[in-house]
Amino acid sequence: MKKAQQNKFDSLYQKHVNALIRQGKSEKTVDAYARAVRRIANYFDRCPDKLSVDDLQRYFDDLLKTHSWSTIKIDRNGLQFFYKQILKKQWAWVDIIKPPSRKTLPDILTHEEIERIINATREARYRTYILILYSMGLRLGEALNLCIGDIDARQHRVHIRMGKGHKDRFVTLPDRALDALRQYWATHRHTQFIFPAGKTATDRHRANIVMDRGGLQKSFKAIVLSCNIHKKVTIHSLRHCYGTHLLEAGLNLRAIQHEMGHGSPKTTAIYTQLTKQVQQNTLDIVNTMVNRLSINLDQEG
Numbered sequence: 493m494k495k496a497q498q499n500k501f502d503s504l505y506q507k508h509v510n511a512l513i514r515q516g517k518s519e520k521t522v523d524a525y526a527r528a529v530r531r532i533a534n535y536f537d538r539c540p541d542k543l544s545v546d547d548l549q550r551y552f553d554d555l556l557k558t559h560s561w562s563t564i565k566i567d568r569n570g571l572q573f574f575y576k577q578i579l580k581k582q583w584a585w586v587d588i589i590k591p592p593s594r595k596t597l598p599d600i601l602t603h604e605e606i607e608r609i610i611n612a613t614r615e616a617r618y619r620t621y622i623l624i625l626y627s628m629g630l631r632l633g634e635a636l637n638l639c640i641g642d643i644d645a646r647q648h649r650v651h652i653r654m655g656k657g658h659k660d661r662f663v664t665l666p667d668r669a670l671d672a673l674r675q676y677w678a679t680h681r682h683t684q685f686i687f688p689a690g691k692t693a694t695d696r697h698r699a700n701i702v703m704d705r706g707g708l709q710k711s712f713k714a715i716v717l718s719c720n721i722h723k724k725v726t727i728h729s730l731r732h733c734y735g736t737h738l739l740e741a742g743l744n745l746r747a748i749q750h751e752m753g754h755g756s757p758k759t760t761a762i763y764t765q766l767t768k769q770v771q772q773n774t775l776d777i778v779n780t781m782v783n784r785l786s787i788n789l790d791q792e793g
Contacts, residue, residue, distance in 0.1 A: 493537050501539040504578055505529055511577050516658065528570030531555075540571075541579055545588060552589040561591045597762070598732040599723035603784055606733065608719045609712075610787045617696075617703065618711055619789070620676040621687055625727065627669040627782040629734030629752050631656065632709075632727050636702045638686040640677070645670055648775055652753065661753045664775055666782040672789050732763075739763045741777045 493501065508529055512522045532540045535551055543551075555564060568589055575581045601609070606626060613619040625635045634652050642651045648670075649662045673686060680696035682688045688699035712727050723729075731752070738748050749760040 497538045501533055508574050508578050524566045525570030525573055528567040529574050548588045565591050599725050600736050601733050605721055607785050612719050613715050620672050623672050624669055626730040627666050628663045629731050636687055639684050663751055664778045666778045668782040735763045737781055741781050743777050
């Protein structure tokens with residue numbers, strides 16, 4: 493890229509990043525949308541402010557050869573933001589790139605399969621984490637970032653801070669989960685974190701960060717395979733299992749939406765395609781559901 497083009501790009505790129513931050517986009521979104529602009533600038537080796545529709549079509553034709561549709565969607569959204577907010581231009585997206593609309597249903601683990609996974613988990617930190625994630629329907633990061641002050645044992649609830657969309661919410665805390673949290677925390681007694689990083693109790697007590705996401709996901713995958721479970725499930729699948737099992741137990745959709753922090757009832761309604769719907773008291777249902785698990789919470793390993 494020639495110097496004049498580089499200077500122009502640097503100025504527009506910084507405006508792009510600043511605008512994303514001003515609009516309260518998450519750090520991940522800022523990184524992804526900024527990368528989309530860098531990628532197309534590198535592809536053409538010039539500032540992308542005057543690209544034609546033909547240029548953009550050619551760019552996405554080549555991008556499709558090497559990247560997934562999920563990446564394509566992110567790049568499209570990032571470039572759309574750049575053109576609308578920074579260049580003040582409109583895009584005819586249907587004429588350029590239109591990712592296919594796919595509606596898939598998640599695989600749901602049975603209660604027995606969740607029992608097998610928890611009981612097959614040798615490390616106490618992972619065993620406790622998996623139970624907590626499932627029994628409160630949390631997202632991966634929400635559970636990892638739990639702190640002592642978030643646990644309200646008297647009110648049977650947990651304060652989830654800065655969840656998806658930077659929103660706080662309260663979720664129901666079942667008795668089995670509270671017992672597990674207390675037992676595990678007693679092994680390291682960190683002054684802040686429930687799930688601090690570290691291989692030993694001493695390391696965890698002194699840690700200044702939480703457990704590694706990658707290591708947790710890798711371990712979960714290995715545990716599922718060791719249980720001879722061949723469903724397409726990840727750590728996040730436990731959240732879908734939570735919503736589905738609550739609906740099976742009789743909790744109404746509005747209460748499930750509240751528990752899971754869904755912004756729209758349409759998101760929660762997906763579970764009606766996986767099970768039946770009835771009504772009941774939230775705390776009683778969550779306790780009944782989690783207490784059905786026959787698990788070993790001994791803190792060895």
